[in-house]
Amino acid sequence: MRAARLFLVPVLAAFSLAAQESAFSGTWNQVKADDIAAAINTTVADMNFIKRPIARGRLTKLNPAYKKVVIAISDKETLIKFDERDAIHMPPGGASAPWTREDGDKFMVAAQVGKDQLIQTFKNDEGERTNVFKLSPDGKTLTMSATIKSPQLPKPLTYSISFGR
Numbered sequence: 001m002r003a004a005r006l007f008l009v010p011v012l013a014a015f016s017l018a019a020q021e022s023a024f025s026g027t028w029n030q031v032k033a034d035d036i037a038a039a040i041n042t043t044v045a046d047m048n049f050i051k052r053p054i055a056r057g058r059l060t061k062l063n064p065a066y067k068k069v070v071i072a073i074s075d076k077e078t079l080i081k082f083d084e085r086d087a088i089h090m091p092p093g094g095a096s097a098p099w100t101r102e103d104g105d106k107f108m109v110a111a112q113v114g115k116d117q118l119i120q121t122f123k124n125d126e127g128e129r130t131n132v133f134k135l136s137p138d139g140k141t142l143t144m145s146a147t148i149k150s151p152q153l154p155k156p157l158t159y160s161i162s163f164g165r
Contacts, residue, residue: 023135024071024118028142028163033065036159043157051152059148059157069144069163071118071133078111080120080131090120126150140164 040059044052064083072079081087091097094112099122101107107122118133127150134143141164148157
């Protein structure tokens with residue numbers, strides 16, 4: 001009987017974890033987005049007049065209000081795809097892997113799937129971006145909170161986008 005209990009606990013834990021992870025999986029469409037342009041303007045407001053328009057343009061280009069996100073989580077990888085961009089494949093368990101964005105910039109990217117959130121991180125010499133995905137209690141809304149930090153910015157850029165199934 002003791003052996004059966006020892007076996008049952010890990011099996012139940014595995015099923016529980018798989019069920020939580022799969023709640024993120026699927027296609028999500030934007031239902032609401034912060035005013036990203038205003039957030040960018042707030043972030044660059046304290047920069048000098050020469051750097052400010054350069055930073056604003058770059059941040060605007062790299063931070064669209066995504067209309068759709070597709071998430072697929074398995075024991076082999078976590079995949080996240082925004083709009084029509086290339087899918088981002090990340091190893092399981094929060095391990096980092098090299099990834100090259102469409103514009104050629106190189107990053108180390110990772111995804112950590114938790115009980116109630118999925119955290120995606122991008123890091124390179126220029127800074128880092130963290131996307132925190134959280135599900136609403138009813139599982140119908142997924143909110144992505146983005147934070148972009150760089151030594152070139154006076155403060156982090158933060159904004160949120162909400163998606164529904």
